[in-house]
Amino acid sequence: MNPLQISANDSVEDVISKTSSARAWLNTEGEDVSLKPNAITLRISAHIPGDSPAVKDVFEPAFKRLAVMTKGAIGVEGFWGGSLHKERDGIDALVNNLTDMCPVYSAWDATAFPAAQSLSLPFIFPSAEVATAVSEALYHDYFKKDFEANQILMGRLVATSEYNLFSREPITCLNDLLGKKIACSDGMELDIYQALGAIPVGCSTPEAKKRFANHEVEAVSISDSAAHTAGIYRDALYRTSANLVRVNLEYGLSHHFWNKLTPELKIIFNQWLRALAQAGAQLFYGLAGARARVVFQDAGIQFIDISETEIKQWQAKLAGVETQFSQKIEALGYPAKAMVAAIHASTQHYGGYSANQLFDDALHHPFTNITPLNESSDG
Numbered sequence: 001m002n003p004l005q006i007s008a009n010d011s012v013e014d015v016i017s018k019t020s021s022a023r024a025w026l027n028t029e030g031e032d033v034s035l036k037p038n039a040i041t042l043r044i045s046a047h048i049p050g051d052s053p054a055v056k057d058v059f060e061p062a063f064k065r066l067a068v069m070t071k072g073a074i075g076v077e078g079f080w081g082g083s084l085h086k087e088r089d090g091i092d093a094l095v096n097n098l099t100d101m102c103p104v105y106s107a108w109d110a111t112a113f114p115a116a117q118s119l120s121l122p123f124i125f126p127s128a129e130v131a132t133a134v135s136e137a138l139y140h141d142y143f144k145k146d147f148e149a150n151q152i153l154m155g156r157l158v159a160t161s162e163y164n165l166f167s168r169e170p171i172t173c174l175n176d177l178l179g180k181k182i183a184c185s186d187g188m189e190l191d192i193y194q195a196l197g198a199i200p201v202g203c204s205t206p207e208a209k210k211r212f213a214n215h216e217v218e219a220v221s222i223s224d225s226a227a228h229t230a231g232i233y234r235d236a237l238y239r240t241s242a243n244l245v246r247v248n249l250e251y252g253l254s255h256h257f258w259n260k261l262t263p264e265l266k267i268i269f270n271q272w273l274r275a276l277a278q279a280g281a282q283l284f285y286g287l288a289g290a291r292a293r294v295v296f297q298d299a300g301i302q303f304i305d306i307s308e309t310e311i312k313q314w315q316a317k318l319a320g321v322e323t324q325f326s327q328k329i330e331a332l333g334y335p336a337k338a339m340v341a342a343i344h345a346s347t348q349h350y351g352g353y354s355a356n357q358l359f360d361d362a363l364h365h366p367f368t369n370i371t372p373l374n375e376s377s378d379g
Contacts, residue, residue: 004354005127006286008162008224008241009305015282015290021356022279025363026061033064036072040260043077044251045099047087047206050080052229053288058280066272073265087204090252094152100257101155104147107185107247108204113146114329118339119159119248120188121325122318126351128246128281129358131159134346135248136277136362140369142339147252154370155253156277160223161285162243163189166212166236167219170302173310174317183208184221185247191325192245193221195318205230212236221245225285228292239296242306242314258371266373274366278359286355 001007006015016023048054055078063076085093088109090102106116125131135143135157147154165171165182178197184190186202193200201217209232211217219240220232227233261269297303306314326336350358 001126002351002354004356005129006161006282006355007127008164008243009293009303010286010290012287012290012294015287018355019282019286019359021359021363022282025065025275025359026058026279026283028061028064028068031064031068032072033067034072035067035075039073039075040257040265041075041077042066042257043079043084043100045079045084045090045093045102047082047103048080049229050078052080053225053291054229054280054284055080057288058276058284062272062276062279066269069268069272070265074269087206091150091152094252094254095150097254097256100254101251103249104150104152104252105185105247105249106143107187107189107249110187110190112150113143114332115146115334115339116143116248116250117188117325117329118142118336118343120185120192120245121322121340121343122192122245123243123315124343124347125159125246126243126347127355128159128161128285129278129355130347130350130353131246131248132157132277132281133350133353133358133362134343135159136274136367136370137346137350138339138342139367142335142342144370147250150252151255152252153255153258153372155251156273156280157248157250158277158280158285160247160249161225161289162241163221163223163245163247164227165219165221165238165240165242166227166232167238167240168236169218170238170304171219171240172304172306174313180219181217182219182221183211183217187247188321188325189221189245189247191321192318195321196314197317205232208232223285224289224292224296228288228295233292233296233299233301236301238302238304240304240306242311244314253371263373266371270368270371270373271363271366273371275359275363278362282355282359
């Protein structure tokens with residue numbers, strides 16, 4: 001792994017030293033963040049709490065940056081904690097003009113978004129920022145069709161840091177997983193944990209917290225930052241890291257909002273979205289994750305890193321997952337082999353970038369084929 005990317009056990013100081021570009025972009029001190037009287041309002045909604053690091057450390061500073069970039073032409077109104085719609089009703093909320101941008105996570109619905117499950121294949125990505133770059137780079141060619149079939153546009157794609165296992169009993173090897181109920185996302189993780197001999201229980205983060213607290217599951221698969229935000233760590237005694245899987249978390253965008261923008265504002269807004277994706281990967285999953293690990297350690301949680309020898313056994317158990325996935329979605333008409341090959345190639349390419357380089361690339365050379373620039377959208 002590139003040492004200038006963010007790793008699962010980096011300290012707060014390590015992450016700060018690796019993310020100067022993203023942090024500088026979010027710092028608007030001394031800049032004009034005022035809005036024009038006729039500013040267009042972007043309504044953004046999500047299930048995450050309004051006091052979470054994702055909101056306070058990423059979204060809210062980014063809203064000010066958007067005001068600066070558009071010279072006051074676009075303002076943002078945030079609706080947090082599920083105050084505008086239910087967690088998994090984002091697509092309907094976008095289509096019915098209840099909100100303009102919100103979570104439409106592919107991990108919530110593998111049937112609607114089969115191709116995007118490839119972004120959670122095991123042991124591929126070295127970091128959240130690389131996985132984010134890969135997902136955005138390949139969106140147009142492989143994932144766009146499924147999202148736009150739901151009458152929505154793509155806002156931003158951001159990949160999580162690695163999902164770790166939070167448990168009451170230590171998990172150090174495959175035998176420790178056998179027959180254990182693992183709360184996880186509804187997509188690729190179901191196949192992964194089943195192949196490892198566990199019993200996967202697909203559910204949302206709030207459901208996972210409740211099931212874990214009630215001893216209905218033995219462990220929860222989740223990122224450090226989300227485990228902290230949701231409070232799942234409070235019921236855990238162990239955190240096991242294997243760099244097994246990441247989940248891609250997409251925010252959809254409404255046609256209603258997009259069609260309000262002038263051609264010039266569409267270009268600026270797209271640039272903002274691309275930078276926002278990297279900022280989220282680096283400063284929520286990276287920096288907030290590092291701060292969460294300090295809290296875990298203070299709470300007495302024991303950290304377990306799966307050994308290299310044991311990792312090879314996990315990889316052997318999971319060798320067929322990628323093949324089975326490819327065969328399944330090839331049968332649905334998707335170019336699975338080409339897509340998976342492109343994911344590996346793109347990962348190798350971006351794996352040579354530092355976190356700062358990935359952010360700078362997103363900001364100064366943003367992808368221009370994710371949102372329909374220079375045209376109105378149909379919807």
